[in-house]
Each structure stands twice: as structure tokens, then as C-alpha cells.
Amino acid sequence: MENLDLKNIKPYGDTLNDGIIQMSFTLPVPPSGKSKEAAKLYLEKIGYTNVYITTMERAGENFSFFVAYARHNTSINFEEIDVPEIEVKIRSMKEIDSLIEKHFKRALRVVGACTGSDAHSVGIDAIMNMKGYSGDYGLERYKQIDAYNLGAQVKNIDLILYAKQVKADAILVSQIVTQKNIHIQNATDFIKKAEELGVIKDTILILGGPRVDHKFALSLGFHAGFGPGSKPSTVANFIFEEKLKRETV
Numbered sequence: 001m002e003n004l005d006l007k008n009i010k011p012y013g014d015t016l017n018d019g020i021i022q023m024s025f026t027l028p029v030p031p032s033g034k035s036k037e038a039a040k041l042y043l044e045k046i047g048y049t050n051v052y053i054t055t056m057e058r059a060g061e062n063f064s065f066f067v068a069y070a071r072h073n074t075s076i077n078f079e080e081i082d083v084p085e086i087e088v089k090i091r092s093m094k095e096i097d098s099l100i101e102k103h104f105k106r107a108l109r110v111v112g113a114c115t116g117s118d119a120h121s122v123g124i125d126a127i128m129n130m131k132g133y134s135g136d137y138g139l140e141r142y143k144q145i146d147a148y149n150l151g152a153q154v155k156n157i158d159l160i161l162y163a164k165q166v167k168a169d170a171i172l173v174s175q176i177v178t179q180k181n182i183h184i185q186n187a188t189d190f191i192k193k194a195e196e197l198g199v200i201k202d203t204i205l206i207l208g209g210p211r212v213d214h215k216f217a218l219s220l221g222f223h224a225g226f227g228p229g230s231k232p233s234t235v236a237n238f239i240f241e242e243k244l245k246r247e248t249v
Contacts, residue, residue, distance in 0.1 A: 006078040013069070021048075024055075024067045031056050031064045039066045048072050086214050086224055088237040093137055096236050100144035103244055110139055110239065111163040112172030113150035116186040120176035121152040123208055127172060127232050136231040145236065156190040160197050170204035170239045173222075178211045184220070191221035204242050206235065 004016070013020025027042070029035045036056050043051045048070035055067035091099070100108055112124045125138075128149040132138035139147040148166060150159060156173075163171045173190055175183035187207055194200050200221070207217040208226040217225025224238055 008075045009078050010075045019071045019073055020069060021072060022069055024065065026059050026063055026065050028063055030062050031058050035064050039068065043068060043070050084215050084218060086238060088234065088241050090233060091237055093142055093233065096240055097142055097144040100240060107144045107146045108169045108239060108243060109146045109166050110170045110172065111148045111150065111159065111166060111168040112174065113154035113159045114152040114174040114176060115154050115156050115159055115190060117153060118175060118177045119152045123176050124149060124172060124174040127208065127235050132232045134231060136233050138232045139236060142236060156193050160193055160199055163203065164197065164199060168203060169243055170206060172206045172208065175209035175212065183209055183211055187220050204239055
């Protein structure tokens with residue numbers, strides 16, 4: 001885009017750098033004219049201008065959900081931002097299988113589960129199950145990946161012990177539920193137990209979930225993090241490249 005100053009960027013609404021933001025939030029009051037005004041005043045109080053409340057809906061008893069447009073003058077220097085990102089070459093399933101067989105002479109073993117009290121297996125299933133996600137086949141379909149999907153509500157210690165039993169090359173931890181930061185507590189507990197049982201050095205540890213990105217996962221001690229929309233082929237390529245890198249060091 002011509003004349004775009006990356007050292008001074010703002011949100012885009014109608015016009016470049018106009019600072020207009022769309023947001024949603026909930027207040028603990030029932031819908032009313034007074035509640036709508038309260039939502040507007042709240043946004044103005046935290047620094048927004050030109051506030052327009054577009055939606056006010058009941059969100060349970062004595063709660064209101066709002067959608068608003070507002071303007072803020074804050075800008076950021078995009079060029080100063082340094083965020084670690086996963087960079088892998090995306091290869092087809094057939095290519096990955098061929099490369100694994102060529103370099104390792106055996107199938108790579110991958111164990112995954114949704115751990116803790118989290119009963120949602122949709123994330124780990126999207127990566128592990130044969131059907132996969134969005135037309136991208138899961139790890140179970142790869143001929144040179146032995147995928148073990150332990151499902152949901154698996155204790156961290158049980159996942160780690162199973163991974164040690166099958167001599168896993170990689171462990172996938174899925175965390176869907178995020179209320180009260182339970183995903184952080186559980187992922188932190190997993191790393192603590194992984195350290196105690198000595199699997200961090202020789203095993204690729206991957207964290208996934210709706211509140212996960214690569215930077216966050218690295219900060220907890222994992223080797224990679226995959227957020228919403230991640231596909232099995234990306235995970236498979238990362239595991240292959242990371243394993244190859246370790247083998248050649």
C-alpha cells in the first residue's frame with residue numbers, strides 16, 4: 001500500500017489509519033436505555049471517542065451484551081515488533097512420508113491428548129484423526145507416522161508416561177477450555193512433569209488451542225505452539241523438520 005507508514009499504524013475502519021475499532025463486551029446489567037448509555041460512557045472513560053453502540057442484547061438474567069464502534073488515537077510502530085513464528089516448508093502427506101522413511105528409516109511416533117479436566121477433544125481430533133481438518137488429512141493417515149490419540153480428560157502424568165512407553169518423538173497437548181486461565185495452569189503443570197520425567201530433551205513438545213500461539217507456547221517451555229485453524233500438515237511438517245534438525249546437530 002502506497003504511503004503506508006509502518007512506524008505509525010492505527011486500526012482501519014472506513015479510512016486508512018482512522019483509528020476505528022469494532023469491539024464487543026458484556027456488562028452485568030439488564031438491557032435498557034440506561035445500560036446502553038453506560039456502555040457508551042465506559043468506552044469514553046477508557047479513552048475512546050466517537051462511540052456508537054450498534055447492538056445491545058440480553059445475555060442471561062441481568063446481563064447485557066454490546067457491540068460498539070469507537071475511535072482511538074493510539075498508534076504502534078509495526079517495525080519494532082519481534083514475534084517468533086513457526087516457519088516450515090509445507091509438503092504433501094506423500095512427500096512427508098517419503099522424507100521420514102528416507103531420513104529415519106522408521107515411522108515417527110506422535111502421542112496426543114486433551115489433558116486435565118478438559119473434555120473437548122475437537123482440537124486434538126482435528127490434528128490426529130484420519131479425517132483431519134478442512135480437507136487436510138490427520139496424522140493417523142500418514143504411513144510414516146504412528147499416531148496415538150488418547151482423547152480427552154487425560155492426566156498430564158498419564159500422557160507423559162504413555163509417551164515414554166511408546167518412545168514418542170513428539171507429544172501434542174491440546175487445551176480448549178480457557179476460563180480462569182486453566183489452560184495456562186495445566187500447560188505449566190505438563191512442562192513441570194515433563195522436566196521431572198526427563199522427556200523435554202529428547203521429545204518434541206507441542207501445545208495447541210484457541211488461546212495458543214507460538215510465542216505463548218515457547219514462554220511456557222514447549223517447542224512449538226499452534227493456534228486456531230492450524231492444519232495437520234503444518235504440524236506434521238514441523239515435527240519432521242524439528243526431528244531432522246535434532247538428528248543432524
